[in-house]
Amino acid sequence: MNLMNIPAFKNQQQSMIKKSLSEIYTHERAHKAKGGSLTGPIVIDWKNGVPTGGHVSISMPKLNPKNPQKTIDNAQTVINSAMAPADPSSQDYKVAAQAKSVKAQAQRVQNNKRVDYYA
């Protein structure tokens, strides 16, 4: 066992933790910047004093048949927020996919409304 390696390893580990914590914040801040008022606070997950990840909650819009445009706008905000970080997670892709499907439903409602209006 080479004792000289221990402090070096510690420093390296510490700088890795710092980097990963700042990476987590960068990622979550990107979600918040695009998600605006639809997002909750940044939450960092810790395990044994080491940051393991983070998340922000976002309000997934429900289809509002009376105001599909608002649903479309909110769904687009969720999509932009989910895809904002440079390194979207699989959960981010899932959220974006869910928002895309809500948006598509709202667009169908809006298109039907237009047909009704002109019929």
Ligand SMILES: [Zn+2]
């Ligand atoms: Zn994310």
